[in-house]
Amino acid sequence: MKEEKIKALELHYFSDASQTGYGVAVYLRVVYENIAPHVKFVLGKARVTPLNRKITIPRLELSAAVVSARLSSYLQRELRCGMTKQFFWVDSNVVLGYINNETKRFHTYVANRAQTIRDLTDINQWRYIRSEDNPSDDGSRGLTAKKLSLNSRWINGPPFLWEKEFVPQVDQDICYEASDVADIKKEMKSNVTSLLTKAKEDDGILKRFERFSCWYKATRAAANCLRF
Known part of the structure; x- marks a missing residue:
């Protein structure tokens, strides 16, 4: 039997969240030159949302996206098969807004996770997928053993990955709904708040220097802090 030549290897990461939990599903798509591509389930993760x-939901969606980003580093290190392309799929425009934004300041929870995603991945690799096409939705909401065994999309991946002519396109514009805008604004830090916080921090540092009787002792203390 003639061995088909592999044209490209792709890793596709899907993430989703609900009030119950959040999950990530990863698939390897092998693209051949003359036959239809083959898709294989690689790895899945599901976590229960904190009960305390x-x-x-937008924050949980962002946490799921962070899991995808971290899994990408792990799989590239472990598989060692020369992955040429990676794609990250989310069904939340809010998450895409967090990842693509580089001008506005967000609260610590969002800012730290968005930065982690930007450090581990390329923002151009992130794309939107409809909820009904997202296989990780099954991981975030849970499946019975019977449904999981009956040809589930969690195992097989979404149908469009099996299409031969599938060519992912970068979304140039993100279409936000009113609820999306409200969620993003809720996470944004106002300039006034950040300035007041910085002023308080600066004021606290200056008060510490009042403890020293001379400049030499103050610089000596600062040098010891840097040393240790």
Whole structure:
């Protein structure tokens, strides 16, 4: 039997979240020159949402996206098969807004996770997918054993990955709904708040220097802090 030549290898990461939990599903798509591509389930993760505190859906979606980004580093290190392309799929425009934004300041929870994603991945690799096409939706909401065994999309991946002519396009414009805009604004830090916080921090540092009787002792203390 003639061995088909592999044209490209792709890793596709899908993430989603709900009030119950959040999950990530990863698939390897092998593109051949003359036959239809083959898709294989590589790895899946599902986590229960924290019970001791309430976290909004956009934040949970962002946490799921962070798991995708971290898994990408792990799989590239472990598989060692020369992956040429990676694609990250989310069904939340809010998450895409967090990742693509480089001008506005967000609260610590969002800012730290968005920065982690930008450090581990290329923002051009992130794309939107409809909720009904997102296989990680099954991981975030849960499946019975029977549904999981009956040809589930969690195992097989979304149908469009099996198409031979599938060519992912970069979305130039993100279409936000009113609720998306409200969620993003809720996470934005106002300039006034950040300036007041910085002023308080600066004021606290200056008060510490009042403890020293001379400039030499103050610089000596600062040098010891830097040393240790």
